Amino acid sequence: MVSTMSAVHHPIHSFPLTLKAVSKPWLATVLAVPDSDLLAFTVTAPAVKRGYGSDIGFIHLQWRPGTATRHLPEKLLIKVMPDYPATAEMARQRRTFCREARFYHEFAASTPVRLPKAYAALWDDATGDAVLLLEDCSAMQAFSFFNPPDLAQLEHIVDAAARFHAHWWGRTAALDTSEAVMSPSHPVWRQWAGEMAANWSAWLDSSMAASMSPEWIHLCRKLAATAAARMTEQWPTMNLTLCHMDMHCQNIFFDAATPLDPVVLFDWDGCHLGCGVHDIAYLFGLLPVELRRQVETPLLNRYHVKLLQAGVDDYDHAALIQDYAFGCLFNTFLIPMQLALDLTDEQGLADAQQMVIGLLQMVIDNEAAQLLAAPERG
DSSP states (O other): OOOOOOSOOSOOSOOOSSGGGOOHHHHHHHTTOOGGGEEEEEEEOOSSOOOSSSEEEEEEEEEOTTOOOTTSOSEEEEEEOOSSHHHHHHHHHHTHHHHHHHHHHHTGGGOSSBOOOEEEEEEOTTTOOEEEEEEOOTTSEEOBTTBOOOHHHHHHHHHHHHHHHHHHTTOHHHHHTOTTSBOTTSHHHHHHHHHHHHHHHHHHTSGGGTTSOHHHHHHHHHHHHHHHHHHTTTOOOSSEEEEOSOOOGGGEEEOTTSTTSOEEEOOOTTOEEEETHHHHHHHHHTSOHHHHHHHHHHHHHHHHHHHHHTTOOSOOHHHHHHHHHHHHHHHTTHHHHGGGSOOOSHHHHHHHHHHHHHHHHHHHHTTGGGGGGOSOOO
16 A cells, blocks of 8 residues: 655744644644634644654544545544654754655655655744645554564564565665655764764663663663664664664554554654665564564565565675674664653653563574674675
């Protein structure tokens, strides 16, 4: 399924930055309807926060009788700038939310996986602010770190990822020129890599690291000393494609009503050039450790087969496993990034703790730490 835009999808300087700022005139404008057709609306935030890089709300719309058509939904999802100051500053500096809006504008229509339909994807280049007005998928099955997909659902997710990666495989020229896509040469990427050692140091000095075992702390110190170089100078240069790079279970909905194509992928703000199996490593790294250990080998094999069936040539299994190990290391950038997130609620803190354990144990299980001593990476 290929999603298409159905409303304004270009840079615009007047849009809400908070859920409270959503207005009737703005909604009527972006939905391209007369103001009088929209009788009323309400915005509610979900009981459980599902994202960290933005704030999410559900908009319930009441239309004037006789005007409701297929392009006038009764419920939408809206993503606005995060209200937590540190997260908002990170989003603006790194243009994460802005890039997601650009992704919907540039790539949604040609991406061969299901996305939520976008009714508006708006951004401001000067500030890095953005807003997304999307199809509401809350009736579909949602997952969490403590309620992950089962094996059959993970197979569907891996199949969708292989289809997505095969589509963009080797098309780096078309992706290099887009501001929606990151690469190690991008100024924002360079800034992020340059701050990584300091961010690791701050995390190691924080209360989050206090309960870590000596083995894990030793690994974190090695990552702090070498990760920036691995993310830039030794970033893979072969077998590249477009990666989602936030493909964890909370960014996936499962639509049982369409069993042949049930996977819907959200949150495209992390798109970058890399090896597709980095997305698989990211998905697996945020699963419970025992589940990841059970599914890792068979699903990696399945992913490889699906790539080959989709027309990817000259990518043998050994290369995939090597790229997967690199992806295991890359995932650990999430650990120091926690300092910029709002983890004051109990669920957020529990998710963060599970994330650290899962990511570090994955590096150990796959012997990926050996790559930290490698002189170079092709």
